[in-house]
Amino acid sequence: MKVGRYVRMVATPGAGAALADGLLAVAEGMRAAAGCELYVVNRTPDEEDVVWVTEVWADEASSDAALNQDLGEAGLGAVLPLLAAPPEFIELTPIGGPGLS
C-alpha cells in the first residue's frame, strides 16, 4: 500500500525562497531514494513564507527509510535553521488517479 503525506513548513520571515531552494535540493536527492514516487516542492501564492511538500512512497518501508536517514545525507541540515516552527504533517493513503503509478 502506498503512503503519502503533505508537509507544511513555515520559514522565518523573508526566508520562504531560501527554504524552497533548500527543499528543492533535498528533492533532487530523493530521486535516488528507493520507492520515492513523488516529492514535489510547492510555494503558496497566498503565503510567502510557507512551503508544502507532497510526498508519495511505494510503501511504508521506503517512506520510513527515507525519513530515518541521516539529516545531513538528506540535505535537511541546511533547511532546518530556516524554519520558524516544526513541520506539520497530514498523513495520506493515496488510492489512485492520474500521475500515480
Added chain:
Amino acid sequence: MKVGRYVRMVATPGAGAALADGLLAVAEGMRAAAGCELYVVNRTPDEEDVVWVTEVWADEASSDAALNQDLGEAGLGAVLPLLAAPPEFIELTPIGGPGLS
C-alpha cells in the same frame, strides 16, 4: 507556470469510502483533460470521512478549463451529495521535485 492545489473534502458520517470511490471516477475522467499532470485521490489513516485530492496542472488555463467544465461531465454530480461541507482548497505553485514533469 504550473498550478496545483490540495482539496479537502469531508463526507457525511460513514460516507468516506463512497466519496473516495466517486472521486476515483472523477479522476479517471481527468486522464483526458488537457494539462492534467496529477489528480491523486487520497484517504486519510486518521479521519475515515476525509478525502484529499492532490492536483497539478500544466498552467492556469488548463486548471480553469477543468474546474469550469460541466459538473455532470466531470462526474462531480454524484459526489456533491456525499459532502458534509463545501470543499476546502489550499492553492499551490509547484516548483520541482521527483514526479513533477
